[in-house]
Amino acid sequence: MSLVSPAAYADSPLFHAREGMALSGYDTVSYFNGGHPVPGRSDIAVMWKGAVWQFASQGNREAFEANPRAFAPQFGGYCAYAMSKGRLSSTDPEAWEIVAGKLYLVHSPQIQRLWQQDIAGNIAMAEQNWPDALFD
Incomplete structure (x- = not known):
């Protein structure tokens, strides 16, 4: 923290x-x-x-x-999956998803498949880590 x-x-x-x-x-x-x-x-x-x-x-x-x-990506445009792990990672603008009206970006199509296995859980974990992960 x-x-x-x-x-x-x-x-x-x-x-x-x-x-x-x-x-x-x-x-x-x-x-x-x-x-x-x-x-x-x-x-x-x-x-x-x-x-x-x-x-x-x-x-x-x-x-x-x-x-x-309303339009800015969640977690500052950093990878939503990496943020769920408490890490920062760049994103691919072609690897994305809108969930509950919010834009989430991920690092790659491969990482997107991992993220999609538990979207709600990954979002919850990422929200716990954001924005503290920026300063770790």
Whole structure:
């Protein structure tokens, strides 16, 4: 467990962002309204929580800006399965699932199959480890 209080990192940039780009440049809104991830465009982007978020359309950008937490991936975009084990791992934007209206990303299609064996249990464990795993 981290000695850092939740208040100390409440507004810290907690999102996994390769080279500053959230979701490797994929449009986070597309997971919800298109049923599959779509690469975003560099000319339709916004900075939020220390990362650049790109979108495939102006409408998706506007939806995100109206309520970013509704579209942002859980556990800062780090692998949900690794987080269930108390570890950090990068993700593959093509390995994902929406559960109860929330976006979860995992490291790879192989890891996704492991995660899917106990989604509810893995989410519960990951929630216990987040965000303390960032500071371990």
